[in-house]
Amino acid sequence: MKRLLWSTLLLLTTPLVNAVEILRWERMPLAVPLRVGEERVVFIERNVRVGMPSSLQGKLRVQSAGGALYLLASEPIAPSRLQLQDADDGTLILLDIAAEPNKTGDPPLEAMRIVEAVRMPPDSTDDSPATQSVPSTPLPVALTRYAAQSLYAPLRTVEPVPGLRAVPLRDDLVLDTLMPELPLAYRALASWRLEDLWVTAVRLRNTSPHWLALDPRRLQGDFVSATYQHPDLGPKGESTDTTVLYLVTRNHGLVESLLPTISPVDVTMNLPRSSGDEE
Numbered sequence: 129m130k131r132l133l134w135s136t137l138l139l140l141t142t143p144l145v146n147a148v149e150i151l152r153w154e155r156m157p158l159a160v161p162l163r164v165g166e167e168r169v170v171f172i173e174r175n176v177r178v179g180m181p182s183s184l185q186g187k188l189r190v191q192s193a194g195g196a197l198y199l200l201a202s203e204p205i206a207p208s209r210l211q212l213q214d215a216d217d218g219t220l221i222l223l224d225i226a227a228e229p230n231k232t233g234d235p236p237l238e239a240m241r242i243v244e245a246v247r248m249p250p251d252s253t254d255d256s257p258a259t260q261s262v263p264s265t266p267l268p269v270a271l272t273r274y275a276a277q278s279l280y281a282p283l284r285t286v287e288p289v290p291g292l293r294a295v296p297l298r299d300d301l302v303l304d305t306l307m308p309e310l311p312l313a314y315r316a317l318a319s320w321r322l323e324d325l326w327v328t329a330v331r332l333r334n335t336s337p338h339w340l341a342l343d344p345r346r347l348q349g350d351f352v353s354a355t356y357q358h359p360d361l362g363p364k365g366e367s368t369d370t371t372v373l374y375l376v377t378r379n380h381g382l383v384e385s386l387l388p389t390i391s392p393v394d395v396t397m398n399l400p401r402s403s404g405d406e407e
Contacts, residue, residue: 130348149238153221157209162201163237171241172221174309179211188227201227216276216293218286253375261389266339268353268376271327273308275320275374276357279329292322298383305387306373307346311336312361317380325352327374328382334361334369342371350385 150170151158162168173195180190187205191198197212205227212221221242265273270289278285297318303314312332319328334340340361342353353376362368377385 219288288398313360
């Protein structure tokens with residue numbers, strides 16, 4: 129009996145270690161208090177990009193690795209907002225941080241874990257107009273819109289697309305066959321995948337001194353859809369000489385949808401040899 133009592137007292141007097149505070153993301157900003165000089169870990173279980181105001185430069189160190197966020201304030205910070213964006217599907221999570229001076233005797237800050245709130249499915253027996261399902265956006269449209277927002281829109285406005293993920297660009301991506309008759313320079317910027325569709329963003333730059341009209345019918349390759357950010361390109365050197373082309377392909381990335389590059393042929397190699405050439 130004494131041994132059992134001693135064990136119970138030891139458990140009650142021993143501080144809990146590795147405690148984690150659970151935060152539920154319900155589209156409301158989550159408060160994350162900080163202390164100067166003390167690192168706080170926030171587990172997200174996502175690969176995220178972090179956006180923060182320029183006023184925090186030099187005051188807050190932010191590191192992201194393995195689904196965890198490491199926050200360390202070097203001086204007091206007034207209430208500020210961080211934006212965490214899932215690098216795969218664009219989901220946005222907002223954190224409201226503030227850093228106070230570290231006081232002697234304060235217990236260490238607990239780690240935090242962000243989990244998504246459980247969403248209740250709608251009542252299938254309710255046929256009211258408010259609960260009827262809205263036709264989903266076609267996948268090529270959703271992919272193209274996400275790619276355009278990722279490149280041009282502010283981070284906070286990018287609409288998340290469930291199931292979408294970024295894919296690496298291949299090293300053997302040669303784009304000269306896209307529109308070989310136009311004086312254009314190409315550069316692949318990024319690529320994403322959703323189910324059996326890929327979208328690749330390609331930067332186009334006019335290398336001529338004339339305006340160029342961009343017509344998707346000029347494109348050579350096997351594409352589900354093609355969308356230009358702008359309908360034309362200004363002369364080389366002008367601010368209008370560059371735009372982005374979004375190419376959607378099915379069952380594979382962009383490389384497999386391009387026409388093969390044809391090497392120049394030396395016609396003299398197959399000419400018959402004259403009698404004078406014979407030894």
